Amino acid sequence: MNSDRKVETPLNIVADENIPGLETWFGDLGNITRVPGRNLSRAQLAMADVLLVRSVTEVNETLLRDTPVRFVGSCTIGTDHLDIPWLESQGIAWSAAPGCNANSVVEYVFCTLAALDIDWRTRSFGIVGCGNVGGLLQRRLHALDIPCKIYDPWLADNPDSSDLPSVLQQDVICLHVPLVKDGPHPSHHMIDAVALATIKPGAVLISAGRGAVIDNGALLQCLECLEQTPGFTAALDVWENEPDIRTDLLAKVDLGSPHIAGYSHDGKLAGTRMIRDALNRALELPETEQQDSGAEVKQRVATEQSGFVAIRELLLKIYDPREDDRRLRDAAMVAAAGGETMAKSFDTLRKHYPQRLEFSHYQVQAPQLDEATLHQLAILGLN
């Protein structure tokens, strides 16, 4: 940060109204103005020192030119909505929140497989993009002794490294790649018609990175063709052109959700906290004291089943992606009947997303479970 642009508190903070914990983490710094992030305008930033966003706000010259904004914080993992070269060229400090909701996304993956009734213990995995999310998934799979191949051109020395065609040959394919539009390894439409055609019957494709990594038109065509033959199963959390997603594609996928894989309560709050830390560093403010939330009483989750049936039941009691799927399909039906548009409903579902706690907040009650099953649950983060 340029020293001549150093700011003093109180600060004027403009923040996306969907950022939780704003008062807790930023209330001591000044005035917080909450705004809808999707349609934020330059005029709303005329007095702002600090801008706090999530992934739905495009932060670029058009938004920030001639505003006093000196720090931009995105309480998200993804950064494709930030024009980082422009921010840096202007000396505007910025930060995202790497890894803040990675655990939430990995739990979404296992719950999605549970919802599809797929016993992951007997499948091979292919992971595209092996950073905080893909890497955490890979570590859990290793711990579970499940074979896994990864495609990540920036991590060639990863022991599971492979090429994209081999990764697409696995039983469960998980896309956790950022949206990269240029450079040597762009990811826009990296899963195109040719790639989709190589996915084997019976496989599962889970997309939880960014929507445009898959060519959505090609995926629709592919799923339509597969209707008469045994095809692959598709679970989409992210879509091209959010929030105005293709409802014809939603109709063809096996599970759909409104970009909420990372929406655990824990993941969202971690994002807010990480941005406060980044702001402290950028403005040379003292470290913020951690709040002691006290000893947590875990919620109990029970099953009388055994083996995979028990694991599946426990996971779905904690988080059942079929609920997200049902809400999204209901919204599509309303839109088709001339009611609220899909784009509006997509954002409403995200804004009013029910509180989802990560596995670590639960305690398993199932005295009949054998050691091996308990061990597998523990690897998933459920004790």
Ligand SMILES: NC(=O)C1=CN([C@@H]2O[C@H](COP(=O)(O)OP(=O)(O)OC[C@H]3O[C@@H](n4cnc5c(N)ncnc54)[C@H](O)[C@@H]3O)[C@@H](O)[C@H]2O)C=CC1
């Ligand atoms: N659905 C949701 O709710 C969420 C989605 N995301 C998305 O997931 C993405 C990944 O998250 P993290 O793992 O935390 O990010 P990360 O930055 O830690 O890792 C991304 C990895 O992808 C690799 N990569 C880059 N270009 C690639 C390419 N063309 N092919 C294959 N790999 C490539 C990078 O080398 C890196 O290892 C985020 O950028 C974000 O877009 C993140 C959180 C929640």
Ligand SMILES: O=C(O)C(=O)[C@H](O)COP(=O)(O)O
């Ligand atoms: O962290 C990311 O990257 C994500 O994709 C977020 O979880 C998406 O949430 P919003 O930023 O759109 O609220």
